Amino acid sequence: MNETSEAVKGVSANPLRLALANLGCKLNHAEGEAMKHLCAGAGFELVPFSSEADVYVVNSCTVTAEADREGRRLARRARRTGGPDARVVIAGCSAQANAEKMLIPEVDLLLGNREKLRLPDELTKPLLRDEKPEMRVSPIEESLDIESVVLPQFGSRTRAYLKVQDGCNFSCAFCATTIARGASRSLDLDSCVEHADTLLSGGHEELVLTGIHLGAYGRDIKPRSTLSRLVSRLLETERNFRLRLSSVEPGEFTRELIRVVAGEAYGSGSSNEGSYVCRHFHLPVQSGDDETLAAMNRNYTAARCASRFDEIARKIDGACLGGDFIVGFPGESNEAFERTMEWVRESPLAYLHVFPYSPREGTEAIDMPGQIPKTEQKKRARALLELGRRKWTAFISSQTGRETEVLFESRRAEDDLLTGLSDNYIRVLASGPDEWIGRTVPVRLAPLPEKNGFSRIAARSDALWGEFAS
Numbered sequence: 001m002n003e004t005s006e007a008v009k010g011v012s013a014n015p016l017r018l019a020l021a022n023l024g025c026k027l028n029h030a031e032g033e034a035m036k037h038l039c040a041g042a043g044f045e046l047v048p049f050s051s052e053a054d055v056y057v058v059n060s061c062t063v064t065a066e067a068d069r070e071g072r073r074l075a076r077r078a079r080r081t082g083g084p085d086a087r088v089v090i091a092g093c094s095a096q097a098n099a100e101k102m103l104i105p106e107v108d109l110l111l112g113n114r115e116k117l118r119l120p121d122e123l124t125k126p127l128l129r130d131e132k133p134e135m136r137v138s139p140i141e142e143s144l145d146i147e148s149v150v151l152p153q154f155g156s157r158t159r160a161y162l163k164v165q166d167g168c169n170f171s172c173a174f175c176a177t178t179i180a181r182g183a184s185r186s187l188d189l190d191s192c193v194e195h196a197d198t199l200l201s202g203g204h205e206e207l208v209l210t211g212i213h214l215g216a217y218g219r220d221i222k223p224r225s226t227l228s229r230l231v232s233r234l235l236e237t238e239r240n241f242r243l244r245l246s247s248v249e250p251g252e253f254t255r256e257l258i259r260v261v262a263g264e265a266y267g268s269g270s271s272n273e274g275s276y277v278c279r280h281f282h283l284p285v286q287s288g289d290d291e292t293l294a295a296m297n298r299n300y301t302a303a304r305c306a307s308r309f310d311e312i313a314r315k316i317d318g319a320c321l322g323g324d325f326i327v328g329f330p331g332e333s334n335e336a337f338e339r340t341m342e343w344v345r346e347s348p349l350a351y352l353h354v355f356p357y358s359p360r361e362g363t364e365a366i367d368m369p370g371q372i373p374k375t376e377q378k379k380r381a382r383a384l385l386e387l388g389r390r391k392w393t394a395f396i397s398s399q400t401g402r403e404t405e406v407l408f409e410s411r412r413a414e415d416d417l418l419t420g421l422s423d424n425y426i427r428v429l430a431s432g433p434d435e436w437i438g439r440t441v442p443v444r445l446a447p448l449p450e451k452n453g454f455s456r457i458a459a460r461s462d463a464l465w466g467e468f469a470s
Contacts, residue, residue, distance in 0.1 A: 019051060020039075021074050023074075024067060024092075024093065028061055030154075052081060053086060054086055058075050060092045060095060071094045072104055075088050075090055075107050088106055090110050096137055096180045096181075143182045146163075151198065157204075160202075160204040165212065172297050177212055184216045192230060205242065208246055235276075242266070242278050243276070250283045251298075253281070258312055266318075266404065268316075282323070283324075288339055291336060292340075296329060309349065318424050321348055323349050328357045331369065350391060354381050354384045356377035392462075396426065402444070403443070407439070407440045407441075411434065418430045418431070422445070429448065447465060448464065
């Protein structure tokens with residue numbers, strides 16, 4: 001047993017119980033799994049966040065003010081559950097970029113993004129026992145290399161998130177990511193392959209490439225690389241699996257990347273037999289109005305972004321395209337918002353993630369003139385979300401009758417049906433054996449059958465039925 005494990009047990013014969021909650025992006029969830037893996041190896045007993053524990057860790061997100069509030073809410077809940085003797089920790093982006101807002105009485109310790117990946121060591125250090133939470137947050141700009149942990153398995157998930165990049169060199173006017181994450185840093189190709197092979201050996205049949213600025217992968221390493229090269233290299237492995245990309249900036253979804261993913265996508269007849277790229281691509285568009293994009297410091301125009309979406313849809317049959325949008329950005333006029341609505345109507349987007357603009361400390365936009373009232377922000381968000389719902393319904397309908405592969409995740413308690421995701425991001429329900437859970441299964445997509453109790457409205461909405469296709 002190592003020194004950390006002895007310290008964790010202390011004078012008790014029982015290990016300390018640790019509960020961890022993840023907030024935010026896929027990268028944060030990947031790091032949360034790494035934190036749990038490190039703590040388990042150091043002798044902690046992992047328990048659900050709703051349970052009584054000795055240590056509670058909130059792996060926080062600061063993308064919006066609401067995300068910060070959720071981190072504080074979870075910390076207060078942990079204190080109520082664990083009582084006065086539990087140690088409550090807020091770690092990650094909120095602690096790194098917005099520490100003053102996280103200094104609440106219920107918290108004992110704040111850990112930055114570098115410190116959280118040394119969680120077992122940080123937990124064995126004695127607290128200063130000041131009236132305020134102790135802050136252990138080092139300057140993120142000192143991070144020159146990517147902090148990464150080789151995971152043998154990704155919790156109980158059927159898919160695993162593979163961290164290949166961190167940080168961002170952009171200076172978008174609304175975003176605190178650079179403050180929280182620092183400069184762009186990439187994991188070298190060989191290490192990416194090693195991490196992927198370990199996860200695949202653990203039984204995962206889908207890997208999701210994650211990063212804060214995934215499209216910038218490889219620019220900082222020697223020899224220089226690219227996301228398209230990484231995709232090609234990973235698919236050369238002898239193992240059969242499917243590869244999904246998390247969010248890629250519109251300006252970095254290059255023609256070379258489109259060529260690679262189109263040639264390796266499901267149904268493309270790829271030379272990498274059994275392995276393929278999922279036909280699901282998410283791009284943070286943010287606005288369909290050029291003046292708003294310029295004010296945001298985005299590096300593309302609405303027309304260029306539309307061209308990329310059209311090219312992906314044209315070259316990859318059945319591709320599911322998603323986009324992030326910010327509404328109510330300072331100075332966004334009614335006319336500018338209508339241009340975004342029209343841009344979305346004309347695009348091949350299948351779904352939208354819509355966020356009312358949220359002021360973040362330390363960003364350029366917080367002091368911009370023309371701040372939009374929250375009531376107007378919410379009105380615009382509702383309109384865009386409704387358009388997004390109609391786009392999703394149309395996409396779901398277009399996929400009926402097609403064949404795909406579904407990675408089944410679990411069995412639903414309410415109706416005993418299996419549930420999983422197709423490669424192109426459709427929720428699929430099916431009747432099948434437990435052996436399908438954690439496996440990719442070929443299916444033909446169909447409307448949800450009314451004989452199973454689904455209404456006509458449900459059959460047109462969020463999910464499809466999967467009929468086994470041998």
